[in-house]
Amino acid sequence: MMMATATRTYRRAVITGPRQITFDEVGVPEPGHGQVLVRVAAAALCTWEQRVFAGIDTWSYPLVGGHEFAGTVEAIGPGVAQRLALGDQVAVAGLRRCGECWACRRGYDNICDNAAGVTREPGKPWGPSGFSEYALVDGYQIYRYPKPVPPLEAALAEPLACVLHDVKRFTPRRGDTAVVIGAGIMGLLHVAALRSSGAFIVVSEPDSVRRAKAVEMGAHAVINPSTEDYVESVKLHSEGVGASVTYVAIGAPPAIEDAVRAAAKRGVVSVYASVHPRGTQIQVDPNIFHHKEVILSGSMAQDHEDFLDAVWSIANRTVELEPLLSCVYPLHELEQAFEAAARPDTYRVFIAPE
Ligand SMILES: [Zn+2]
Ligand SMILES: [Zn+2]
Numbered sequence: 001m002m003m004a005t006a007t008r009t010y011r012r013a014v015i016t017g018p019r020q021i022t023f024d025e026v027g028v029p030e031p032g033h034g035q036v037l038v039r040v041a042a043a044a045l046c047t048w049e050q051r052v053f054a055g056i057d058t059w060s061y062p063l064v065g066g067h068e069f070a071g072t073v074e075a076i077g078p079g080v081a082q083r084l085a086l087g088d089q090v091a092v093a094g095l096r097r098c099g100e101c102w103a104c105r106r107g108y109d110n111i112c113d114n115a116a117g118v119t120r121e122p123g124k125p126w127g128p129s130g131f132s133e134y135a136l137v138d139g140y141q142i143y144r145y146p147k148p149v150p151p152l153e154a155a156l157a158e159p160l161a162c163v164l165h166d167v168k169r170f171t172p173r174r175g176d177t178a179v180v181i182g183a184g185i186m187g188l189l190h191v192a193a194l195r196s197s198g199a200f201i202v203v204s205e206p207d208s209v210r211r212a213k214a215v216e217m218g219a220h221a222v223i224n225p226s227t228e229d230y231v232e233s234v235k236l237h238s239e240g241v242g243a244s245v246t247y248v249a250i251g252a253p254p255a256i257e258d259a260v261r262a263a264a265k266r267g268v269v270s271v272y273a274s275v276h277p278r279g280t281q282i283q284v285d286p287n288i289f290h291h292k293e294v295i296l297s298g299s300m301a302q303d304h305e306d307f308l309d310a311v312w313s314i315a316n317r318t319v320e321l322e323p324l325l326s327c328v329y330p331l332h333e334l335e336q337a338f339e340a341a342a343r344p345d346t347y348r349v350f351i352a353p354e
Contacts (some may be wrong), residue, residue: 007070009286010354011335012132015063016174018055021334022221024125024276027233031077034139036084038092041151042352043069043130045341046159053338057275062123066130066351070154073142080139089145091157092137094128094259095308109304110165117228130155133353137202140304143311148222152328152350153314154319156189157300160319161302161310163272167197168306170268172245174198177238180219181259182250183210185324185347186272190247191217192319199245202237204230204255209345234262243267247299251283256296263294271298274325 008028016022018317024138027038051149070091073084083306084090089352098104120126131133145154163186172178176199180190194201204223211222222320223233224230232303234243240266248256251273261284283309288294324344329337331353341349 005214009059011119011135011331012064012125012129012134013331013351015049015052016067017113018058018059019053019335020055023332028134028193029138031075031080033077034081034190035080036080036090036139036142037075037077038071038137038142040066040069040130040132040135041075041089042155042354044152044155044159044350045337047347049131050338050341054342058281060124060127064125064127064129064132066135067128067133068155068158069128069130070145070151070157071135071136074134077139081144082139082144084139089148089154091139091143091145091307092128092130092135092287092310093143093158093161093302093304094137095141095301096138097140097304105195107304109239110306111187112299115301116233130330131351133331145311145315147315149314151152151352152325152348156321156324156348157307157314158302159309160189160193160314160321160348161306162186163193164176164309164313165302165306166190166247166272167193168309169245169247170270170297172197172199176200176244177202177234177241177264178213179204179234179246179259179262180244181205181225181246181248181255182252182273183207184212184246184249186251187247188213188217188347189319189321190249190272191219192321193325194218195320197319200237201245202234204233209342213323213347217320225258230255230258231262238264241265246270246328247272248314249273252296256282257284260288260294260296261289263292265292266294267292268295268297271296276329279295317320325350330354
């Protein structure tokens with residue numbers, strides 16, 4: 001069953017400081033009990049890695065980033081419960097789920113107490129390891145594709161699962177107005193996931209290129225919040241009713257305040273994007289909650305069921321991802337990939353080790 005030996009080496013990219021990347025050659029590990037070695041086919045650059053590279057998050061060095069990735073099974077350790085074969089195409093859910101904490105036992109394994117439970121040794125590279133030729137993961141983190149999928153789309157299982165988590169928690173009814181605030185990759189994935197809901201999809205986004213992309217992805221109407229009054233525009237697009245569900249896919253406190261003001265009776269506002277810095281305050285009139293029974297909530301990562309759903313949706317092409325694939329770089333050009341990812345005209349930028 002084993003193919004990997006310690007004599008072979010592989011390359012991985014380590015972000016060691018702001019705008020600093022080094023490339024390590026390390027021994028290919030043998031998977032231990034319950035572990036699977038994945039050969040990475042493609043990994044996407046997400047906000048977290050971009051913040052680490054830019055020097056905004058200084059807490060994660062030295063990081064082997066890449067939490068959105070997919071590849072093939074290279075070696076299987078003893079005691080892996082799931083049926084896997086060498087060469088199987090798989091996506092990896094980097095999030096750890098302990099199975100024992102209160103949240104896990106309630107079925108909320110996306111907000112596991114021990115999700116960040118990695119033991120980090122000072123100075124030693126750590127991380128999800130998509131920016132690498134191989135990644136060693138636990139069997140429960142592996143999701144097998146039931147049929148072959150293009151490698152870049154396969155790597156988007158993680159962000160799609162996060163978006164499906166949000167849309168499944170707060171599902172609009174047919175004919176409802178659903179608003180997505182922000183047409184970055186996460187907002188656009190919301191549009192893709194909402195397409196089959198029967199809701200009237202409105203996207204609010206100041207950038208004209210991104211608004212056009214939102215329409216291409218299936219938005220029925222767009223708002224430019226820098227020139228139009230957001231609350232009035234939402235009313236206009238909903239026959240005066242307001243938004244039944246609003247997904248705030250940008251970390252902007254005023255957008256959350258506006259979304260609460262533009263909510264329909266019993267409307268839900270979901271804070272999908274995190275807001276930096278922590279401790280940021282918003283101001284809303286509490287009477288909106290009393291008089292209109294509006295709910296202000298949020299969404300965090302994905303649970304195991306969302307991941308299954310994402311893998312199934314990608315394999316069966318029920319969610320369109322192709323317009324979001326911007327460009328792909330070899331591993332040794334990770335720095336150029338970060339530069340491309342920082343441009344406003346890109347959505348998802350990928351690393352493909354081979
Ligand atoms: Zn991500
Ligand atoms: Zn847990």
